[in-house]
Amino acid sequence: MLSFENDYSRAAHPAVLDAVVRANEHLYSGYGSDELTAQAKAKIRETCGAPDADVWFLVGGTQANQVVIDTITPAYAGVVAVASGHPNVHEAGAIEYAGHKVLTLPHHNGKMDAGELDEYCKTFYADANHEHMVFPGSVYVSQSTEYGTIYSKAELEAIAEVAHRYDMPLFVDGARLGYALTATGGDMTLEDVARIADVFYIGGTKVGALFGEAVVFTKHNTPKHFLTRIKQHGALLAKGFVLGAQFDALFTDNLYFRIARNANEAADRIREALKAKGYQLTFDAPTNQIFVTLDQPTIERLERDIKLGFMEKADDAHTVMRICTSWSTTPEEVDQLIALL
Amino acid sequence: MLSFENDYSRAAHPAVLDAVVRANEHLYSGYGSDELTAQAKAKIRETCGAPDADVWFLVGGTQANQVVIDTITPAYAGVVAVASGHPNVHEAGAIEYAGHKVLTLPHHNGKMDAGELDEYCKTFYADANHEHMVFPGSVYVSQSTEYGTIYSKAELEAIAEVAHRYDMPLFVDGARLGYALTATGGDMTLEDVARIADVFYIGGTKVGALFGEAVVFTKHNTPKHFLTRIKQHGALLAKGFVLGAQFDALFTDNLYFRIARNANEAADRIREALKAKGYQLTFDAPTNQIFVTLDQPTIERLERDIKLGFMEKADDAHTVMRICTSWSTTPEEVDQLIALL
Amino acid sequence: MLSFENDYSRAAHPAVLDAVVRANEHLYSGYGSDELTAQAKAKIRETCGAPDADVWFLVGGTQANQVVIDTITPAYAGVVAVASGHPNVHEAGAIEYAGHKVLTLPHHNGKMDAGELDEYCKTFYADANHEHMVFPGSVYVSQSTEYGTIYSKAELEAIAEVAHRYDMPLFVDGARLGYALTATGGDMTLEDVARIADVFYIGGTKVGALFGEAVVFTKHNTPKHFLTRIKQHGALLAKGFVLGAQFDALFTDNLYFRIARNANEAADRIREALKAKGYQLTFDAPTNQIFVTLDQPTIERLERDIKLGFMEKADDAHTVMRICTSWSTTPEEVDQLIALL
Amino acid sequence: MLSFENDYSRAAHPAVLDAVVRANEHLYSGYGSDELTAQAKAKIRETCGAPDADVWFLVGGTQANQVVIDTITPAYAGVVAVASGHPNVHEAGAIEYAGHKVLTLPHHNGKMDAGELDEYCKTFYADANHEHMVFPGSVYVSQSTEYGTIYSKAELEAIAEVAHRYDMPLFVDGARLGYALTATGGDMTLEDVARIADVFYIGGTKVGALFGEAVVFTKHNTPKHFLTRIKQHGALLAKGFVLGAQFDALFTDNLYFRIARNANEAADRIREALKAKGYQLTFDAPTNQIFVTLDQPTIERLERDIKLGFMEKADDAHTVMRICTSWSTTPEEVDQLIALL
Structure with a gap:
């Protein structure tokens, strides 16, 4: 997982x-x-x-x-x-x-x-x-x-x-x-x-x-x-x-700054991929927290393989979820995530 | 006053x-x-x-x-x-x-x-x-x-x-x-x-x-x-x-109820008069607090003779003021107020 | 009472x-x-x-x-x-x-x-x-x-x-x-x-x-x-x-001072009487609160006619009680109290 | 030290x-x-x-x-x-x-x-x-x-x-x-x-x-x-x-218990030594905190080599100090301490 x-x-x-x-x-x-x-x-x-x-x-x-x-x-x-x-x-x-x-x-x-x-x-x-x-x-x-x-x-x-x-x-x-x-x-x-x-x-x-x-x-x-x-x-x-x-x-x-930068680089790659695949980014933000507004079927599909964070209900059909990278996120993990999107 | x-x-x-x-x-x-x-x-x-x-x-x-x-x-x-x-x-x-x-x-x-x-x-x-x-x-x-x-x-x-x-x-x-x-x-x-x-x-x-x-x-x-x-x-x-x-x-x-009723009767009369004279009531309310949205000249004119309460700024030119009756308001005071409106 | x-x-x-x-x-x-x-x-x-x-x-x-x-x-x-x-x-x-x-x-x-x-x-x-x-x-x-x-x-x-x-x-x-x-x-x-x-x-x-x-x-x-x-x-x-x-x-x-003085004068008279009758004053104090250490029978006797204040237990047999005068205590009340001691 | x-x-x-x-x-x-x-x-x-x-x-x-x-x-x-x-x-x-x-x-x-x-x-x-x-x-x-x-x-x-x-x-x-x-x-x-x-x-x-x-x-x-x-x-x-x-x-x-026991064993040895050397234990206590009432010259002598804890002043000439062992105290440290007493 x-x-x-x-x-x-x-x-x-x-x-x-x-x-x-x-x-x-x-x-x-x-x-x-x-x-x-x-x-x-x-x-x-x-x-x-x-x-x-x-x-x-x-x-x-x-x-x-x-x-x-x-x-x-x-x-x-x-x-x-x-x-x-x-x-x-x-x-x-x-x-x-x-x-x-x-x-x-x-x-x-x-x-x-x-x-x-x-x-x-x-x-x-x-x-x-x-x-x-x-x-x-x-x-x-x-x-x-x-x-x-x-x-x-x-x-x-x-x-x-x-x-x-x-x-x-x-x-x-x-x-x-x-x-x-x-x-x-x-x-x-x-x-x-x-x-x-x-x-x-x-x-x-x-x-x-x-x-x-x-x-x-x-x-x-x-x-x-x-x-x-x-x-x-x-x-x-x-x-x-x-x-x-x-x-x-x-x-x-x-x-401190070197490992922080790592999280942002990982997040930048994920943001690119999300945009390329047509996902809706909830906010235009440049750091390690990526918020995406997802419909329920997509959430269910993704959560089969990826633990995501819950942010808030957007409306009856959509939820704002968080993809969060960190100082310890590896390029391999990013690759796997992108492949699953 | x-x-x-x-x-x-x-x-x-x-x-x-x-x-x-x-x-x-x-x-x-x-x-x-x-x-x-x-x-x-x-x-x-x-x-x-x-x-x-x-x-x-x-x-x-x-x-x-x-x-x-x-x-x-x-x-x-x-x-x-x-x-x-x-x-x-x-x-x-x-x-x-x-x-x-x-x-x-x-x-x-x-x-x-x-x-x-x-x-x-x-x-x-x-x-x-x-x-x-x-x-x-x-x-x-x-x-x-x-x-x-x-x-x-x-x-x-x-x-x-x-x-x-x-x-x-x-x-x-x-x-x-x-x-x-x-x-x-x-x-x-x-x-x-x-x-x-x-x-x-x-x-x-x-x-x-x-x-x-x-x-x-x-x-x-x-x-x-x-x-x-x-x-x-x-x-x-x-x-x-x-x-x-x-x-x-x-x-x-x-x-308790008799004297409370007195305040509402006074307020009802004032509300009638305000409406009749074209004032803008801020809220449609039936009790002893009457809120009116007034422009600055009107406030200045009224405050020459009447102490009013300040509620909040409505916009740059208008303020919500309060006319408040009470258990002790007399018909004479109401008459005087109405005459001054 | x-x-x-x-x-x-x-x-x-x-x-x-x-x-x-x-x-x-x-x-x-x-x-x-x-x-x-x-x-x-x-x-x-x-x-x-x-x-x-x-x-x-x-x-x-x-x-x-x-x-x-x-x-x-x-x-x-x-x-x-x-x-x-x-x-x-x-x-x-x-x-x-x-x-x-x-x-x-x-x-x-x-x-x-x-x-x-x-x-x-x-x-x-x-x-x-x-x-x-x-x-x-x-x-x-x-x-x-x-x-x-x-x-x-x-x-x-x-x-x-x-x-x-x-x-x-x-x-x-x-x-x-x-x-x-x-x-x-x-x-x-x-x-x-x-x-x-x-x-x-x-x-x-x-x-x-x-x-x-x-x-x-x-x-x-x-x-x-x-x-x-x-x-x-x-x-x-x-x-x-x-x-x-x-x-x-x-x-x-x-x-303020005139009526306060009245309480102290009343208390002074009561203190005199208490001492004369052999009561034990708990503290040597000059104001309107008089504390006396009393045994249970005395408390019961006094409380038949006088409302006293409870301060604290002194020991198993004695209690510290308070006689409190005030700005409104009258000479007659003091007389009655002294007579009952 | x-x-x-x-x-x-x-x-x-x-x-x-x-x-x-x-x-x-x-x-x-x-x-x-x-x-x-x-x-x-x-x-x-x-x-x-x-x-x-x-x-x-x-x-x-x-x-x-x-x-x-x-x-x-x-x-x-x-x-x-x-x-x-x-x-x-x-x-x-x-x-x-x-x-x-x-x-x-x-x-x-x-x-x-x-x-x-x-x-x-x-x-x-x-x-x-x-x-x-x-x-x-x-x-x-x-x-x-x-x-x-x-x-x-x-x-x-x-x-x-x-x-x-x-x-x-x-x-x-x-x-x-x-x-x-x-x-x-x-x-x-x-x-x-x-x-x-x-x-x-x-x-x-x-x-x-x-x-x-x-x-x-x-x-x-x-x-x-x-x-x-x-x-x-x-x-x-x-x-x-x-x-x-x-x-x-x-x-x-x-x-948890094994390492806790170590501190007590160390303390027991120190207590023995203190008693043998005529020190005054402030409390009769069996755990890892040993309180001793010391005069100022003794404190100064001991603190040249040993960090002790301050508890409280006993009187003008004496202070209660604490010797504290822990789960990590070694037998060698205890030996050294005892030699210095």
């Missing part, structure tokens, strides 16, 4: 696993206070071109979203996101559990429009009753988005400009940041992200790690006593060095 | 105030454990035709919404409401502060459509990823709605039927229940509400009381240790008998 | 009630934005000798404690209180519901010792693991305390000094502040409280009002968007002017 | 690491829905002798405590624990962040006394004001405790009996369960724990795993929609199979 179900089905890149195995030869102090973690943070800061950045390692994406949004959003405020944003839809209410409302804007192929963000805030502050409402207190976007699309540098800068105008930090969810930054047609580097965003994370779980997300506060702007806040959320890993070892490997010799 | 700004500008109906003054002649035990409160509860139960109802008195509407929604909605779930619902828009995130997401449906002149509620739930449970999402756990509607419209008995029954099918209690916010039940063209009684809803409240703040909302759990279905939950929310009034005295007065000789 | 059960059994002082009745002659804007409320705030600021103070009106004591502690305590921190403190014992976990731990010190007749507070903080910051613990983030004391005792000016200043040294605001719960400031032997004025505390409240519920607590942030140090935070807690009263009217009356012609 | 700092300094037992490496050869479905996880759960159920047990894997100890306590404790209630309990002291307020108070009993060498638990509950329910207080809603104990001591079977049964009498589930924190169950003089098996407790967890982080705790609801008593609750807490691991692989290895051929 071929699987293009998601990008977190395989444990870890061999070099990452190897780093964990090698870490087993030493003893490390706990909670990320070790030298391996320090080294990984230094490499990330350097790759970000951000000597003033604070780097923290967390275990997973929803956890990172919850901890970051909760700590950067004032108590009287919510986080602004597009309606299709992961925290609004697929995190079981983790943000609301932490006491904050998710304030939603319409999405455009998964993306936020800077003008609409501006309009939202303008309307909010113009409302005579706004003190009875939830203030927009931070902005959440994902790069790449839930629909596999990416922001251009200009688009993200425009959002940041609006966010800062209304005194909101901009948070970029980078669960799939590697795939976004190595997509064909993308114009953004990690340095750009670190320059534009106030805080973002570099997803490891979906790009080669066993687990782990590197949260980067880009301007020494870590919320006060952040370690305590992490612990309070039940999110502090005792053996922090296991995270350090993995990110140290991912940020050695450009591994 | 004439004021039609809202329905909570005057302290209380004289009979209600008088009941409080008379209560001052006695000592009462605390926290609603007194006999005056017991008597008021008995009268409400009787008027509801619901001998199995549990009645609780809270101080205000947002408080009632927060306490009720928090206690009837499971921890893994949110409350379903229309997007224009008060807890979604004008309660400063009180529901999210209590840890629950507000799951929104589109509104139709402020009202929820039972079919759309059904569709929402069906889609939710059909989603392969729904365990990663916020379960619909309770249903919130308001009667009358934020736009002054009312549900017919059939409409509310249909919503209750869907809610119960998906194992959700139906909560009716009755901040303006008096106005809803005495509106021209309405077909529902308090008994109907008590029969159809699992929990609702009878708004006192906007219908003759200094403050106070009577929360009714209609079928001995009060959440466990509800008094403790109220206290935990900071919502337990020490001198509960002040609430008891007021509701005892409101439910003596049908006072 | 004579009642010395508590100090919130009678609705309100006639002058306060009268102010509410008079307020009924006018229409006021909502949520405390009216001129009556403004006037009451000005009078309080003046009596406090604190022109820079911000005054807010809330409905009840637990609510005030929850809203204030939640808004002044950082998210990574708890509030330090003595173990007998009201929020730690008798508020149904309202502080923890708001996400904060109550960090407890031993009490000394209900009071906190400044030296112990210092020791607690010193030990906390000296602990190598303190980032895994709850930071002391604010300090809560009550004046008078749950046991009727009061802090001297020097004692409260010492606590404030320690609190500020560790970057914690000092919050004084004044549910019974009137009784504390007019107690025989007390050396503190309202001005002193306003000078020493960062935030405190002047209790109305137990000193002549129907309900209401005046929260005073003494140095323009109101937490950001406090009105929104109040609303978020479900604690914003629609008819704020009902609070304004009451406090305006209480702070006219020194009424 | 020799390290006896803690039991989470080394990544993982080779067999556990090897299981993760082997898992890398396959693709697995996400969030613990894979067959490797199912197999690990089956092995745990079998070792527990509890065919009706539900097993869930979480990442860390504080997270497990937060998720379990939050989901088993009613909203109106707190969790009863001894004052020295980990959630009360060293979890940064994670329980209060989740809205629950930790209700504390005194500890006896880290342990709860069943009689005191009974007394606490009896007093609570006898208190006339208990509805204004936090109900005792669940019971938390740790096996082994924070001081390395263990409960006998009879002691734990007594606590369970009291807990159930007051309608509280008993939760056993087993972060170091392996060490507790293989301690010299212990009389409890994993089956006993599964029989006595309502929910407990088997700590992996401190007993051979990279990370991971196996939460066991012993009687098909998993809280409703527990997966959603886990996600809501940000605690759902995408690659759940990495947890499955590790626990599958730990529960193959009795590995």
Whole structure:
């Protein structure tokens, strides 16, 4: 059975696993206070071109979203996101559990429009009753988005400009940041992200790690006593060095970007084939998530041999399904998939 | 200066105030454990035709919404409401502060459509990823709605039927229940509400009381240790008998409905006049809130003599304003208003 | 039946009630934005000798404690209180519901010792693991305390000094502040409280009002968007002017202090009588709460004619009971009580 | 430098690491829905002798405590624990962040006394004001405790009996369960724990795993929609199979207990040596945590060569330090330590 179900089905890149195995030869102090973690943070800061950045390692994406949004959003405020944003839809209410409302804007192929963000805030502050409402207190976007699309540098800068105008930090969810930054047609580097965003994370779980997300506060702007806040959320890993070892490997010799690029290349080939065979791509997106609108018979035929991901019902007869490549997808798997289309 | 700004500008109906003054002649035990409160509860139960109802008195509407929604909605779930619902828009995130997401449906002149509620739930449970999402756990509607419209008995029954099918209690916010039940063209009684809803409240703040909302759990279905939950929310009034005295007065000789009817009669007259003079009513609504879409010059002209309420911007040139009558509006005030239109 | 059960059994002082009745002659804007409320705030600021103070009106004591502690305590921190403190014992976990731990010190007749507070903080910051613990983030004391005792000016200043040294605001719960400031032997004025505390409240519920607590942030140090935070807690009263009217009356012609003094005078007489008759006073306290340790037969005898309050079991044979006077206690009631002892 | 700092300094037992490496050869479905996880759960159920047990894997100890306590404790209630309990002291307020108070009993060498638990509950329910207080809603104990001591079977049964009498589930924190169950003089098996407790967890982080705790609801008593609750807490691991692989290895051929026993044997030897050399053991405890009360010069001398753990100040001149062995401690390390004492 071929699987293009998601990008977190395989444990870890061999070099990452190897780093964990090698870490087993030493003893490390706990909670990320070790030298391996320090080294990984230094490499990330350097790759970000951000000597003033604070780097923290967390275990997973929803956890990172919850901890970051909760700590950067004032108590009287919510986080602004597009309606299709992961925290609004697929995190079981983790943000609301932490006491904050998710304030939603319409999405455009998964993306936020800077003008609409501006309009939202303008309307909010113009409302005579706004003190009875939830203030927009931070902005959440994902790069790449839930629909596999990416922001251009200009688009993200425009959002940041609006966010800062209304005194909101901009948070970029980078669960799939590697795939976004190595997509064909993308114009953004990690340095750009670190320059534009106030805080973002570099997803490891979906790009080669066993687990782990590197949260980067880009301007020494870590919320006060952040370690305590992490612990309070039940999110502090005792053996922090296991995270350090993995990110140290991912940020050695450009591994993170090399393996991310692999997923995009595989996806590009699949997209070509889909188009050639007349399939309907749901979104025009350049990263490792390909959404196709399929009728039921086609789904049944494909699922005999291929594990696909479910996205949503399109209408009574059609469903949006996801073909997801990853850092570990092989050319042979792509060949097999294309042959089955 | 004439004021039609809202329905909570005057302290209380004289009979209600008088009941409080008379209560001052006695000592009462605390926290609603007194006999005056017991008597008021008995009268409400009787008027509801619901001998199995549990009645609780809270101080205000947002408080009632927060306490009720928090206690009837499971921890893994949110409350379903229309997007224009008060807890979604004008309660400063009180529901999210209590840890629950507000799951929104589109509104139709402020009202929820039972079919759309059904569709929402069906889609939710059909989603392969729904365990990663916020379960619909309770249903919130308001009667009358934020736009002054009312549900017919059939409409509310249909919503209750869907809610119960998906194992959700139906909560009716009755901040303006008096106005809803005495509106021209309405077909529902308090008994109907008590029969159809699992929990609702009878708004006192906007219908003759200094403050106070009577929360009714209609079928001995009060959440466990509800008094403790109220206290935990900071919502337990020490001198509960002040609430008891007021509701005892409101439910003596049908006072609550008589004074509510007064507001609707005033509103009916104003609506007639508005239509006659060619004003554009924003919604077709029969209760004490009249929304009119006005251009800026008209607003400025009217606000020279009349305090109106702001609802929302309609477009660059127009604003939706509210003319709100209340239990205390006099025929003379209506005459003056009409003369100024 | 004579009642010395508590100090919130009678609705309100006639002058306060009268102010509410008079307020009924006018229409006021909502949520405390009216001129009556403004006037009451000005009078309080003046009596406090604190022109820079911000005054807010809330409905009840637990609510005030929850809203204030939640808004002044950082998210990574708890509030330090003595173990007998009201929020730690008798508020149904309202502080923890708001996400904060109550960090407890031993009490000394209900009071906190400044030296112990210092020791607690010193030990906390000296602990190598303190980032895994709850930071002391604010300090809560009550004046008078749950046991009727009061802090001297020097004692409260010492606590404030320690609190500020560790970057914690000092919050004084004044549910019974009137009784504390007019107690025989007390050396503190309202001005002193306003000078020493960062935030405190002047209790109305137990000193002549129907309900209401005046929260005073003494140095323009109101937490950001406090009105929104109040609303978020479900604690914003629609008819704020009902609070304004009451406090305006209480702070006219020194009424608040005059009626508070009445309770202490009654209590002083009762204490005299108790001592003369050989009763055992549980605490040496000068305010309106008198705690006596009684054996079961005495309790049964007294409760035939007098409603008393239950405090706690002392041992198998004895119970600590409370005799509570109030602003409304009459000399005749005191005579009757003494005759029954 | 020799390290006896803690039991989470080394990544993982080779067999556990090897299981993760082997898992890398396959693709697995996400969030613990894979067959490797199912197999690990089956092995745990079998070792527990509890065919009706539900097993869930979480990442860390504080997270497990937060998720379990939050989901088993009613909203109106707190969790009863001894004052020295980990959630009360060293979890940064994670329980209060989740809205629950930790209700504390005194500890006896880290342990709860069943009689005191009974007394606490009896007093609570006898208190006339208990509805204004936090109900005792669940019971938390740790096996082994924070001081390395263990409960006998009879002691734990007594606590369970009291807990159930007051309608509280008993939760056993087993972060170091392996060490507790293989301690010299212990009389409890994993089956006993599964029989006595309502929910407990088997700590992996401190007993051979990279990370991971196996939460066991012993009687098909998993809280409703527990997966959603886990996600809501940000605690759902995408690659759940990495947890499955590790626990599958730990529960193959009795590995978990064999490696736990190693730590206790090392600790027994160290204890012997300490006693022989006249050191003062702070607690009489049989597991892998040895607490010694040391004067400053001794600490300085030892810390030249050995990393120790800080526990707490004993007095001005003495500090309680921890010598902690683990599953990975070698006989040679023990020899070296003893030579240095």
